[in-house]
Amino acid sequence: MTTLLEVSGVTVSFDGFRAINNLSFRISDAELRAVIGPNGAGKTTFMDIVTGKTRPDAGHILWGDKGLSLIGMSEARIAQAGIGRKFQKPTVFEEQTVQENLMMALRKDRRPLAVLFFKPSRSDFTRVDDLAEQIGLQEALLRVSGELSHGQKQWLEIGMLLAQEPQLLLVDEPAAGMTPAEREKTTAILVEAAKTRAVVVVEHDMEFVRRLNCKVTVLHEGSVLAEGSLDHVTKNQDVIDVYLGR
Ligand SMILES: Nc1ncnc2c1ncn2[C@@H]1O[C@H](COP(=O)(O)OP(=O)(O)OP(=O)(O)O)[C@@H](O)[C@H]1O
Numbered sequence: 001m002t003t004l005l006e007v008s009g010v011t012v013s014f015d016g017f018r019a020i021n022n023l024s025f026r027i028s029d030a031e032l033r034a035v036i037g038p039n040g041a042g043k044t045t046f047m048d049i050v051t052g053k054t055r056p057d058a059g060h061i062l063w064g065d066k067g068l069s070l071i072g073m074s075e076a077r078i079a080q081a082g083i084g085r086k087f088q089k090p091t092v093f094e095e096q097t098v099q100e101n102l103m104m105a106l107r108k109d110r111r112p113l114a115v116l117f118f119k120p121s122r123s124d125f126t127r128v129d130d131l132a133e134q135i136g137l138q139e140a141l142l143r144v145s146g147e148l149s150h151g152q153k154q155w156l157e158i159g160m161l162l163a164q165e166p167q168l169l170l171v172d173e174p175a176a177g178m179t180p181a182e183r184e185k186t187t188a189i190l191v192e193a194a195k196t197r198a199v200v201v202v203e204h205d206m207e208f209v210r211r212l213n214c215k216v217t218v219l220h221e222g223s224v225l226a227e228g229s230l231d232h233v234t235k236n237q238d239v240i241d242v243y244l245g246r
Helices: 043-050 075-081 098-105 112-116 122-134 150-163 180-193 206-212 230-235 237-243
Strands: 003-014 017-028 032-036 058-063 083-086 168-172 198-202 215-220 223-228
Touching: 003 043, 017 043, 017 198, 017 223, 032 043, 032 206, 043 168, 043 198, 075 083, 083 150, 098 122, 098 150, 122 150, 122 180, 150 168, 150 180, 180 198, 180 206, 206 230, 215 230, 215 237, 223 230, 223 237, 230 237
Parallel strands: 032 198, 032 215, 083 168, 168 198
Antiparallel strands: 003 017, 003 058, 215 223
């Protein structure tokens, strides 16, 4: 495995408060990683710096085999470079069908004229069918998205991000508000997606993290406190102290 994303020595301050403190972190290609940590540990800020929403005060963020620096790049350019982000709340086009949502999300020429005259080809329909199968919505292709359950909307949005063919997908608390059956299916979708790209999941729900069965990074006060399997990190005394608030 090769390094896809390398964050090194990154610091982010808000009014003098260090939300991210000399953070160093690596993700390999085709890796599934869970990021956990107590409230205020810096998980959201970590995703904000990787996606260009927040600019660090110090450090390096290098992307891909060419080691492209992401610092100073716009959010749109970072997305184009292959980093997708799934926010907690689903943001699908409610009036459109599942098929239309996926079709609109395909990686295509996005200039205004190209979008206006876009006519899906047979291969576009095949790609949309494949995506729908990946997210378990093949039976719901022609349904209006607004009618889907919360879990189905989350899967649709994951499908729309996969349609962009990102090399790294950042997912914020995918299991929140889901039924146990939906959580299980979400686990399967993320595990499968991480076979062909890197997937980083920020999650509070330990049971969900356990099912992901992947390497876990524990953040605390903007730095990595521990890293390894969930069993390994939950035995770490520093992690236990932080979670018990000692
Ligand atoms: N724009 C901001 N201005 C000031 N402080 C901020 C800002 N964004 C984040 N912080 C602070 O930085 C710290 C890290 O916040 P962050 O949201 O990254 O943590 P988190 O691990 O995602 O927490 P949670 O689990 O509660 O979502 C917190 O103390 C937060 O109050």
